Amino acid sequence: MLNFIDSLLNRITMYRLVLYYLIILLVLAAIFGAFGILPYNPIHIAFESITLVVAAWLVNEVFAKVWKTHPNAESSYITALILALIITPQPPSVSGFFAFIIWAAVWAMTSKYLLAIDKKHIFNPAAFAVALTAFTIHQSASWWVGGNIPLLAPVVIGGLLIVRKIQRFDLVLPFFGAAVASVFLTSGATDIPGTLQKIALHTPIFFFAFIMLTEPLTTPPTRPLRIIYGLFVGLLYAPRVHIGPIFSTPELALLAGNIFSYAVSPKKKYIFTLAERKEVGAGIYDFRFTTDGSAVAFKPGQYMEWTLGHTSDGRGNRRYFTVASSPTEKTVHLGVRFYDNASSFKKTMLGMKSGDTILGGQLAGDFTLPADKSKKLAFVAGGIGITPFRSMVKYISDSGDPRDAVLFYSNRTPDEIAYKDVFEEARNKFGMKTVYAITDTASAAPESMHLGRVDAALIEREIPDYKERMFYISGTHAMVTAFEKTLRGMGIPRRQIKIDFFPGFA
Numbered sequence: 001m002l003n004f005i006d007s008l009l010n011r012i013t014m015y016r017l018v019l020y021y022l023i024i025l026l027v028l029a030a031i032f033g034a035f036g037i038l039p040y041n042p043i044h045i046a047f048e049s050i051t052l053v054v055a056a057w058l059v060n061e062v063f064a065k066v067w068k069t070h071p072n073a074e075s076s077y078i079t080a081l082i083l084a085l086i087i088t089p090q091p092p093s094v095s096g097f098f099a100f101i102i103w104a105a106v107w108a109m110t111s112k113y114l115l116a117i118d119k120k121h122i123f124n125p126a127a128f129a130v131a132l133t134a135f136t137i138h139q140s141a142s143w144w145v146g147g148n149i150p151l152l153a154p155v156v157i158g159g160l161l162i163v164r165k166i167q168r169f170d171l172v173l174p175f176f177g178a179a180v181a182s183v184f185l186t187s188g189a190t191d192i193p194g195t196l197q198k199i200a201l202h203t204p205i206f207f208f209a210f211i212m213l214t215e216p217l218t219t220p221p222t223r224p225l226r227i228i229y230g231l232f233v234g235l236l237y238a239p240r241v242h243i244g245p246i247f248s249t250p251e252l253a254l255l256a257g258n259i260f261s262y263a264v265s266p267k268k269k270y271i272f273t274l275a276e277r278k279e280v281g282a283g284i285y286d287f288r289f290t291t292d293g294s295a296v297a298f299k300p301g302q303y304m305e306w307t308l309g310h311t312s313d314g315r316g317n318r319r320y321f322t323v324a325s326s327p328t329e330k331t332v333h334l335g336v337r338f339y340d341n342a343s344s345f346k347k348t349m350l351g352m353k354s355g356d357t358i359l360g361g362q363l364a365g366d367f368t369l370p371a372d373k374s375k376k377l378a379f380v381a382g383g384i385g386i387t388p389f390r391s392m393v394k395y396i397s398d399s400g401d402p403r404d405a406v407l408f409y410s411n412r413t414p415d416e417i418a419y420k421d422v423f424e425e426a427r428n429k430f431g432m433k434t435v436y437a438i439t440d441t442a443s444a445a446p447e448s449m450h451l452g453r454v455d456a457a458l459i460e461r462e463i464p465d466y467k468e469r470m471f472y473i474s475g476t477h478a479m480v481t482a483f484e485k486t487l488r489g490m491g492i493p494r495r496q497i498k499i500d501f502f503p504g505f506a
Helices: 002-009 014-034 042-067 073-086 097-114 125-136 149-166 169-187 192-202 205-213 223-237 250-264 344-350 383-399 420-430 456-462 477-489
Strands: 270-281 284-290 303-307 318-322 332-337 357-364 377-382 405-411 433-438 470-474 497-499
Touching: 002 149, 014 042, 014 073, 014 149, 014 205, 042 073, 042 097, 073 097, 073 125, 073 205, 097 125, 125 250, 149 169, 149 192, 149 205, 169 192, 169 205, 169 223, 192 205, 205 223, 205 250, 223 250, 318 332, 318 383, 332 383, 377 383, 377 477, 383 405, 383 420, 383 470, 383 477, 405 420, 405 456, 420 433, 433 456, 470 477, 477 497
Parallel strands: 377 405, 377 470, 405 433, 470 497
Antiparallel strands: 270 284, 270 357, 284 332, 303 318, 303 357
């Protein structure tokens, strides 16, 4: 069942999944309102949602043109619909309501541009907007989506799908634990079952955790920092937490966490200019970019979010790609596989010419080399999953600090092998062994290549000391899951297995 769910999730980008989730919640709220299940008029819900979407989109377009950056309409829609779910829908005739939601939409999008350093915004836009309206025009968010039992099931089910898609349980679970503990500590509650029921049924804790807390651009880039971030925001989440006369609200707790996250996260966004594009394997292209004058500080194996200004085909104009280059190289490389039915994003990318630009940011990822340089390594790559290993191997070659590493590289046919020159250089410089596995047994593969999949028998034959090694796996979700199971069956403990994952991997 989980494999089926993962297969469905891999067909949609993270941002599009969040957008659909928010739309479904609003549609359900309108239906429940029409039947009297919820105390909200569907016309009022529609008016508020449309007004917020239009206002946020317009402001985003204006700032994007002034700042000469790629506009992200999808981002503005998500922010607007979040605001619609945390600001109680009211009739347009209610005094000040129209000005309230316009003010919230304007400042949500404005904060992404004005409250940003090196093109990276600091605060969650929706949280900042409702905090500002509370202090300036004394209109605050009610978080009505979280206090309605009829919406609880879709909030939780959809939210769990999002967290599974982006693999952020390491952030959400510490938050839940800290938030519940904080409520008990600050309230002095002794009725444990009753208090837990109240938190679950009558607060926005699930929506807050699944949607607001996990917003990618304002969360830390690595697992240890995400755990601390979740604990920190959770401790501030309880309503009785206060500094002087100011009591905590969900948005204030999140904004405090955003400041911490900004302090420990990479700060910059970059404008990359295409210098060269060449095919390095069948259907695989290497894009080489120069930067806007700023050095890109990253660890081999990390990834970034990439944004193109193009007409969306429904999957949005943002993707996550591993940085395939080494920090020792002067230019930034991306390795991308293209198929016949490619998305409009990839079609636009493939059509890029020298001098065209793409926006990169949100550097993150724990799929990096161990600090202990004496640790023996085994890399397992499937198809385009080779890109993080291209980065690592090139870095090891250039740094002159050799490591004991073996690479297993699986492809359907020999002509799909990419970056072979880098791995040959590694063999000459520090003796790295590369085992090429060809899964199409009818292919005319050289005798030096293994016909068949990378399996336990191949590993045992090529690296008898496999139990001493740290295994790194990168490829499709199905390949990574299956191979992790193979390694576990061989007696490799989980602590010696690292998996490459980032949001929108498919």
